[in-house]
Amino acid sequence: MNDIQLERPEHEIPINQVGVRNLSYPIRVLDKTNEFQNTIADVTMLVDLPKQYRGTHMSRFIEILNKYKGEFAYKEVRPLLEELKVIFDAQCAHLSLSFPYFIEKAAPVSGAKSFLEYTAFFNSTLNDVFHFELGVKVPVSILCPCSKEISDFGAHNQRAEITIVIEFSDFVWIEELVEIAESSASSPLYTLLKRTDEKFVTEHAYDNPCFVEDVVRRVAQKLLDDSRIKKFRVETISFESIHNHNAFALLEMTK
Secondary structure (H helix, E strand, O other), rough: OOOHHHHHOOOOEEEEEEEEEEEEEEEEEEEOOOOEEEEEEEEEEEEEOOOOOOOHHHHHHHHHOOOOOOEEEEEHHHHHHHHHHHHOOOOOEEEEEEEEEEEEEEEEOOOOEEEEEEEEEEEEEEEEOOEEEEEEEEEEEEEEHHHHHHHOOEEEEOEEEEEEEEEOOOOOOHHHHHHHOOOOEEEEEOOOHHHHHHHHHHHHHOOOOOOHHHHHHHHHHHHOOOEEEEEEEEEEEEEEOOOOOOOOEEEEEOO
16 A cells, blocks of 8 residues: 655655644553552644655554553653654654543542642653653632732632642652642641531641742742752642732742
8 A cells, every 4th residue: 555644745855743732642650649540631743844844654653652551650761762763754842742631639628538639740841851740720719919919808818729830950840749748838728628627727827828929939949949950830729719810920930
């Protein structure tokens, strides 16, 4: 059978990225407490396409991914990217995975246990050098300091989301980034709360008001204090309860 992808294209122009996106794929990732966790990733695999090729072989992306269908962690990423470069005669290869990650949490007073979902992700690129980012999106609660200051009682509070993306020199657990994020907000979130827990969480948030600007600075300081982390980006978005818009802050640094 003729390999149409290897034909010369009508316009011999190199393409920056070709490949597959939004591929749902079962993976097993490292879990600090339970060793491993099974989950479903949204996968993106891309390479550059030299000008002399009309198209790429989409099936080969899946074939390569299938070789790593067991445990999938930091140590598997670079070999996969190296194989992509060889198979596709590419100068640059890219792999991204985004997946739900569950952590069992105990309520602060009753100790009732439940699982809370986070979104974790890997972003990696290999050209002349290898780049790997670990990230996590953490839902939290924040209470407005200004509202608390000017009100005779109460203060508006709302759910927010903290996104942390890091590059590291030594391994960092997803759970560590979650703890950094949750301890930098007014209060963590929980899936299961009894009345005593709800009272505690409400009062804890009231005693720890913060702007989105406060949150990204708190997170940044903790990341600066960690010698393993070389570079980071922190975002906080507050889904405002008294406005028809959201509040946002971003801070990124390279050590």
